[in-house]
Amino acid sequence: LKWLEEVSRRYQLSIVTEVMSEFDVEPVSRVAKWLQIGARNMQNFSLLKRVGDVGRPVLLKRGPSATVDEWLASGEYLLASGAERVIFCERGVKGLAGPTRNTLDLATAIHMKNTLGQPVIVDPSHATGRRDLVVPLSKAAMAAGVDGVMVEVHPDAGIALSDGAQALDFQSLAELVGWLEASALK
Amino acid sequence: LKWLEEVSRRYQLSIVTEVMSEFDVEPVSRVAKWLQIGARNMQNFSLLKRVGDVGRPVLLKRGPSATVDEWLASGEYLLASGAERVIFCERGVKGLAGPTRNTLDLATAIHMKNTLGQPVIVDPSHATGRRDLVVPLSKAAMAAGVDGVMVEVHPDAGIALSDGAQALDFQSLAELVGWLEASALK
Amino acid sequence: LKWLEEVSRRYQLSIVTEVMSEFDVEPVSRVAKWLQIGARNMQNFSLLKRVGDVGRPVLLKRGPSATVDEWLASGEYLLASGAERVIFCERGVKGLAGPTRNTLDLATAIHMKNTLGQPVIVDPSHATGRRDLVVPLSKAAMAAGVDGVMVEVHPDAGIALSDGAQALDFQSLAELVGWLEASALK
Amino acid sequence: LKWLEEVSRRYQLSIVTEVMSEFDVEPVSRVAKWLQIGARNMQNFSLLKRVGDVGRPVLLKRGPSATVDEWLASGEYLLASGAERVIFCERGVKGLAGPTRNTLDLATAIHMKNTLGQPVIVDPSHATGRRDLVVPLSKAAMAAGVDGVMVEVHPDAGIALSDGAQALDFQSLAELVGWLEASALK
Numbered sequence: 001l002k003w004l005e006e007v008s009r010r011y012q013l014s015i016v017t018e019v020m021s022e023f024d025v026e027p028v029s030r031v032a033k034w035l036q037i038g039a040r041n042m043q044n045f046s047l048l049k050r051v052g053d054v055g056r057p058v059l060l061k062r063g064p065s066a067t068v069d070e071w072l073a074s075g076e077y078l079l080a081s082g083a084e085r086v087i088f089c090e091r092g093v094k095g096l097a098g099p100t101r102n103t104l105d106l107a108t109a110i111h112m113k114n115t116l117g118q119p120v121i122v123d124p125s126h127a128t129g130r131r132d133l134v135v136p137l138s139k140a141a142m143a144a145g146v147d148g149v150m151v152e153v154h155p156d157a158g159i160a161l162s163d164g165a166q167a168l169d170f171q172s173l174a175e176l177v178g179w180l181e182a183s184a185l186k
Numbered sequence: 187l188k189w190l191e192e193v194s195r196r197y198q199l200s201i202v203t204e205v206m207s208e209f210d211v212e213p214v215s216r217v218a219k220w221l222q223i224g225a226r227n228m229q230n231f232s233l234l235k236r237v238g239d240v241g242r243p244v245l246l247k248r249g250p251s252a253t254v255d256e257w258l259a260s261g262e263y264l265l266a267s268g269a270e271r272v273i274f275c276e277r278g279v280k281g282l283a284g285p286t287r288n289t290l291d292l293a294t295a296i297h298m299k300n301t302l303g304q305p306v307i308v309d310p311s312h313a314t315g316r317r318d319l320v321v322p323l324s325k326a327a328m329a330a331g332v333d334g335v336m337v338e339v340h341p342d343a344g345i346a347l348s349d350g351a352q353a354l355d356f357q358s359l360a361e362l363v364g365w366l367e368a369s370a371l372k
Numbered sequence: 373l374k375w376l377e378e379v380s381r382r383y384q385l386s387i388v389t390e391v392m393s394e395f396d397v398e399p400v401s402r403v404a405k406w407l408q409i410g411a412r413n414m415q416n417f418s419l420l421k422r423v424g425d426v427g428r429p430v431l432l433k434r435g436p437s438a439t440v441d442e443w444l445a446s447g448e449y450l451l452a453s454g455a456e457r458v459i460f461c462e463r464g465v466k467g468l469a470g471p472t473r474n475t476l477d478l479a480t481a482i483h484m485k486n487t488l489g490q491p492v493i494v495d496p497s498h499a500t501g502r503r504d505l506v507v508p509l510s511k512a513a514m515a516a517g518v519d520g521v522m523v524e525v526h527p528d529a530g531i532a533l534s535d536g537a538q539a540l541d542f543q544s545l546a547e548l549v550g551w552l553e554a555s556a557l558k
Numbered sequence: 559l560k561w562l563e564e565v566s567r568r569y570q571l572s573i574v575t576e577v578m579s580e581f582d583v584e585p586v587s588r589v590a591k592w593l594q595i596g597a598r599n600m601q602n603f604s605l606l607k608r609v610g611d612v613g614r615p616v617l618l619k620r621g622p623s624a625t626v627d628e629w630l631a632s633g634e635y636l637l638a639s640g641a642e643r644v645i646f647c648e649r650g651v652k653g654l655a656g657p658t659r660n661t662l663d664l665a666t667a668i669h670m671k672n673t674l675g676q677p678v679i680v681d682p683s684h685a686t687g688r689r690d691l692v693v694p695l696s697k698a699a700m701a702a703g704v705d706g707v708m709v710e711v712h713p714d715a716g717i718a719l720s721d722g723a724q725a726l727d728f729q730s731l732a733e734l735v736g737w738l739e740a741s742a743l744k
Contacts, residue, residue, distance in 0.1 A: 437654060439656060440657050465653065465661070467653040467661065468623060468625060468653070471626055471665070471666060472665045475666075476664065476665050477653075477654075477661050478662065478664060478695065479656075479658045479662050479685070479691055479695060480657060480661075482691055482694050482695070483657040483658070483691070486690065486694070487657070487690070499665070504673070505665055505669070508701075508702040509664065509665060509668070509702060511702055511703075512664055512699065513698065514701070515698050515700070515701035515702075516694040516695060516701075
């Protein structure tokens with residue numbers, strides 16, 4: 001938390017970070033501008049209530065088998081508890097055992113945005129667990145019209161403490177950002 | 187079949203059409219250049235064998251809950267039976283009840299192409315059953331790098347005998363084709 | 373097929389066996405009293421039609437991701453094509469990767485029987501792929517009130533050409549039959 | 559909570575009840591002998607830690623799409639945090655949209671008990687959401703050899719505040735208990 005605070009001050013960055021315990025809501029909200037609810041806590045309503053209480057914007061990850069209705073219900077619960085706004089993040093659902101950890105459900109992300117009018121971003125890192133699929137799926141998500149992507153990055157993924165297999169290095173990140181900028185200019 | 191034959195002659199178009207019965211393989215192969223195996227028949231090995239026998243290229247749709255290994259096995263069975271080549275078509279898998287008929291599994295399509303080196307196209311019409319999602323998902327698939335998309339089109343979807351809810355009209359098709367051409371030029 | 377014919381004559385047994393090709397319907401129906409449609413062919417309507425034509429009773433396995441409506445529709449298609457009657461067989465659906473090959477969906481089997489009034493049996497061998505689960509799940513299915521179970525048996529499973537890992541030996545079969553008889557007497 | 563305390567004293571019953579917030583662990587543990595972790599909180603590790611801290615036995619429901627490994631990991635986390643013991647409760651997993659709310663995964667329950675040696679009970683009320691399936695599935699679970707069942711009961715389900723559609727009335731409960739006793743005598 002201290003590191004995040006320092007980074008935030010030094011680079012004038014807004015911080016979004018995950019809150020995992022009801023007891024952490026207050027200290028985390030002193031440092032982070034945005035609070036994130038992780039997929040495993042999407043239906044932890046005690047945590048949602050307390051996060052709503054501090055009145056911040058919230059990034060709400062979709063649970064690994066949550067339906068659209070359940071996902072929306074958690075978002076509405078946050079807003080009713082006082083959250084400033086809610087951004088929804090699709091990060092893959094469980095399904096058939098396959099070559100990826102989860103199944104990125106891009107159609108539902110677009111449905112959330114186009115049909116239901118909610119702000120939606122996509123997390124291809126957790127959806128697949130595979131670095132080589134992060135760039136193609138990020139391009140796919142942006143071409144489909146979602147509001148953003150969220151990718152895991154590590155300067156040296158080989159020594160990452162967690163989720164190394166899905167982290168982009170700086171060069172891949174730069175290429176992805178370049179592609180996104182070029183697309184946006186069209 | 188006669189209509190398809192006439193269209194083929196008049197416009198010099200290659201025809202790809204689905205074979206649903208072992209008894210139809212021979213007559214259909216006299217008209218169509220490509221034979222298509224539908225999702226429900228992906229593991230109908232009697233049909234696969236007979237289709238392989240006529241030595242044509244085959245478009246092999248993924249079964250609604252087929253794993254990558256099962257899909258590949260059906261493709262190999264076709265090749266071993268004599269098919270000239272096999273193109274794989276991702277058309278959505280069954281999963282969580284959701285806003286779409288099936289869940290388009292774009293990550294697996296990219297895995298088939300990039301990791302396994304197989305030619306892959308995507309069918310967003312059957313994957314979603316919803317006209318409004320066909321264009322965004324077609325753009326997504328092409329941006330992710332698949333070899334093509336296959337979309338349902340009807341001049342007046344309101345009177346279509348089947349699958350009207352997922353059919354594009356000519357104007358939407360033209361817009362999609364325009365976008366694809368612009369992307370390809372980059 | 374010859375072996376089945378001989379066994380049928382010698383022991384006065386009714387034979388039920390699977391038809392996998394439209395071309396096999398006629399020869400198989402000369403030997404077997406019952407025709408079986410395998411899970412992978414549940415929606416192979418060309419085969420269903422031809423099987424219906426010969427007017428025999430049919431054992432219809434549920435497809436690996438078929439909904440109740442799809443399963444019923446295939447049964448009705450058989451009856452409309454001339455099948456004498458249809459018995460439905462639940463054999464597990466695809467789901468979460470887990471300790472069993474498929475997920476035995478006993479609740480749906482009971483729904484088919486109690487709510488929809490259809491005759492239903494259960495196949496715990498294919499549902500699990502594991503010999504040690506066949507007896508407990510057979511007892512479960514019978515206690516829940518289905519019409520029967522169908523189990524894979526092999527005198528020496530270690531040398532079975534297929535599905536050895538899920539086959540009961542004669543002793544386990546005898547124990548299961550003993551339990552079923554004791555339950556039925558109550 | 560007061561009602562539970564009074565019932566506990568008056569009838570000498572052990573109470574098991576669900577803890578949904580980290581702040582409730584201490585007050586609930588003063589009344590209930592057993593603490594229950596609900597399906598939606600199976601991976602709420604902050605809550606698991608705090609529940610483990612009070613050293614009580616815990617009833618751990620399976621998450622709606624949890625794999626066996628994830629379920630076991632949560633159980634081990636509870637034990638490592640100090641829980642006296644852990645009983646696992648299978649309550650259905652999400653899968654195909656079907657006639658039941660979830661799919662009761664009896665095979666996995668038996669695997670947990672027979673192969674992994676863990677104590678397991680089954681909750682057919684939440685697994686199906688349908689009163690008419692609770693008795694058949696309870697019989698099935700007991701015949702398969704699990705350690706117990708947990709059923710929702712309400713004297714007048716029509717006026718239940720929640721989950722009325724899946725609650726047994728007293729007469730159905732009595733019949734079920736009678737069947738279980740008769741089976742146990744065999």
